[in-house]
Amino acid sequence: MSGTAALLVVAFMPPLGPFIPGGGPSTKIQGGEAAEVDTVAREFLSAFCKNDRDAIRGMLPTKTSALYGPCLFGKMPVLGNPRVEGRTAAVDFEGPMADSALPGRGMIVLRHVEQDGLRAWRVRQLYWYEELPPEARLPERSRTEDDKAQEPSVVQAAQEFLSAWLAGDHESMSRLTFRWWEVSRRRPGWVRLIGVDVQAHPAGRDERRVEFVARLRLAGLMAKSVRGRLWVVREGDSWRVRPLTFAFFF
DSSP, X not given: OOHHHHHHOBOOOOSSSXXXXXXXXXXXXXHHHHHHHXXXXXXXXXXXXXXXXXXXXXXXXXXXXXXXXXXXXXXXXXXXXXXXXXXXXXXXXXXXXXXXXXXXXXXXXXXXXXXXXXEXXXXXXXXXXXXXXGGGOOOSSOOSHHHHHTHHHHHHHHHHHHHXXXXXXXXXXXXXXXXXXXXOOOOOTTEEEEEEEEEEEEEETTEEEEXXXXXXXXXXXXXXXXXXXXXXXXXXXXXXXXXXXXXXXX
């Protein structure tokens, strides 16, 4: 599980084929609100493709409760298949979702960080899928004994994060999060966003689920379309994007 893969794995549905919105409420957002949600979704995707972390941070919720929102799981899912490669890990989940738009399975990606002088696993991203896309390029198992020894800690970290989410304990979730958007990264010159189609749907009070198709050009040559989703939340007079459940694969 290379560092590159860890940066590119960020929650979404399979990349090819026609744009088919997810399940759940099918009512589209109309009027001025639709334009606002459309704009922030497009700006966020553009910033992500440029790896513009400064712009991304400016589009995120400022309140912890808005950053995470209501739990998307109906109950604690079954966790399995933990695997580790160095400082990156993943564990699969399967179970009922509170949001009917989501498949009942997916993956949690974690990062090994140093915090208060201690090494610990922190949740970097959650994403849902019907079938794992080949772009993920994630290993099926831990390959070294040192990595295998970390597997129980990975599962425990994922469980603690999900338990906090189910309990609505956003402060604990924040403590258990690897805040990837605060880490500076060089902008990838090989990815260019050339167009986006978006559809926004109600997902709760002051929340919208945005299904999108992003059209990319890779290395200046290859065209690629990917389908994904993100959640936006109204905070004050602005719509902002939740970073842990943002869905995308290059």
